[in-house]
Amino acid sequence: MSTEREQDVTSGAGLSRRRVVLEAIRLADQEGIEGLSMRRLAGALDAGAMSLYHYVKSRDELLDAMIDLVFEEIELPPADTDWQTAMRRRSESARQVLARHRWAIGLMDSRTSPGPAHLRHREAVTACLRRAGFPVLMTTHATWLLDSYVYGFALQEASLPFDSAHELANMVEDVYLPQLPPDQFPYLNESAAALVAADYDPADQFAFGLELVLAALDPLRADA
Template identity: 35%
Template sequence: MAQQDERAARAPLSRERVLRTAVDLADEQGLDAVSMRRLAERLGVVPMALYKHVANKDQLLDGMVDLVVAGIAPPPKDAGWKDALRACVLAAREAMLRHPWARRVLEAQAAPTPVLLAYTDATIAVLLRGGLSVDLVHHAMHALGSGAFGFSQELHQPGPGPAPAPSPSVAAQLAAAFPHVVAVATSRPHDAGSVVGAGCDDRFEFEFGLDLLLDGVERLHAAGWSSSADAG
């Protein structure tokens, strides 16, 4: 192990090596553990050496998430647009599960990088090759939103962890006061192992929403829908 560390320390420093090491660090210890100092220590260099490859922390984070996005499996070429898009989105979700910190970086970016734009462009191409109009694709992409990258944005800001379960007496009061909410909320346990981020965005819920959206887009496409006709 010591010999491997020594060989790694002697390996030439490059932008790709810096980014891949930063991704490994974030995967192991979380995004907050990634700093220029910590990264330099792992690479066996002085912090200033990193600035030859990344100008600042924001550029480092952009490069890290670019690596994640670049690793998303492309959609199958022999599938229809609906199946291809579904496979593409679920492949993105697998990437988010492997790198749970990436969602936070994506949501904080001020502007998309060329890598993110290329991914979005390829996603749009799937729909256009399927014969959907540019008008319908425009609105479908808006509806898909962050789902194109494999996660759903919550309407609320989640806390640092799951909320504690209420005491039996409080649970009974809630059930009496809000029976319908409680009945729906407790109807199915969520799979914590497939949640991207916090909240209840597990794989089942994500696929349920994705399929509803794709079915709706398919129906509109078959009907020859356009936004101008709908507005009229």
């Protein structure tokens, strides 16, 4: 999908709402959301700043549209499988999408004018849980819990100073351990040594935590 979007942005075709929003997403992916302005976006599109207001009336409307396209990338929970598998696939997809669009993590649920992709996503998640037997209010609880876990993990992952098990091992040995005298921090030394020996990859934590969340929710279904 990202390749198709890049082609849309660089095709050289005239401006359109979708092209404006795609370019805004590209800029946010590269530079963060803080510096995104209509003037900056217009410059990237080689257009006049006022011309963009024909497609998006304000920066808030632009953010709404950007978040809607982010939701469009997240896989909807499939209807032809059990609820845990469906929510697992949806959650893993959301994590991957947020890794590509880290600026979006804090905005996913902040918009008061959700777009069509956002609403389709919410309807599909709610339908999945309701069909699995979760009562209405428990469906809301489950959705909040799952989203909190996915967004929280994505936020923590985005802030880590390493990207792989190899980089983590190097940091543990070269940076962390010298700061941990064994006589003062015996358990942290023990943990650090175990992580290095196990070739520990922090990315594996997502699946571990998600399984715990899904297992804890299952008994709360009305028909469990």
